[in-house]
Amino acid sequence: MVKLNSPLIMVFVIAALCLVIFYFESSGRVSKEEFGVKGGKVLAEPWRFLTFMFTHDGWGHLLMNLTALALVGSLALGLGLSGLSFAAVFLVVGPLTILPAILLSSPYTFVGASAGISGLFGAVSVKMKRYGFSAVPFFILFAIALTATPAAEVLYSQSAAAATQASMHFLALVLGAGLAVSYRYRRPRRW
């Protein structure tokens, strides 16, 4: 029996939202320009900070993120993470990752769940300590997996979009790990 506060429930909720928005995108009812985060528009339409995480730019993008989401969900379940903390990391890291690019007036429209998912991988790497593993090798492995290909594209074609993607994945990974570390070493409450 799957508990209500399980990461698996959150994986299904996030995946369902992504699929519903992708269906609306495919049928032409909404576009990534309407739901994505873009420098000038986001202050007037702050809900974009939420919708961008469930919007994708094509089948490849969606499948990559859903695969990664399923994996990080299984890892979170194995590590005993609660569904609430899973959702919290996803929803906090996503917008925080986009913020520097917005402040630097990036010309791109940002869409995709990968920021939140990278954050979850960061948090999971810290949580591995619970079973006696060191967090650093897992963090490095996740960082390589998330940034190596866009970084290679930067070297090959000097693509600014790939450079942004690589740096955002890495920033999200660091933010997720930071959140997990701060939660681990939080001050105990005094009543």
Next chain:
Amino acid sequence: MLVEVAVGVLILGVGSLSLWMLRRRKSMLREHVFRYQTVEKYVEEEE
């Protein structure tokens, strides 16, 4: 598209490896606890 597929494949590999390592560690710990309980029970019976 190629970049997304490559990131997907890499994360699939790394994620599966982590999941496998975690499961192996958990089963090892479970076995350890089982052995400890068996020995404890045996010692209690001997006493």
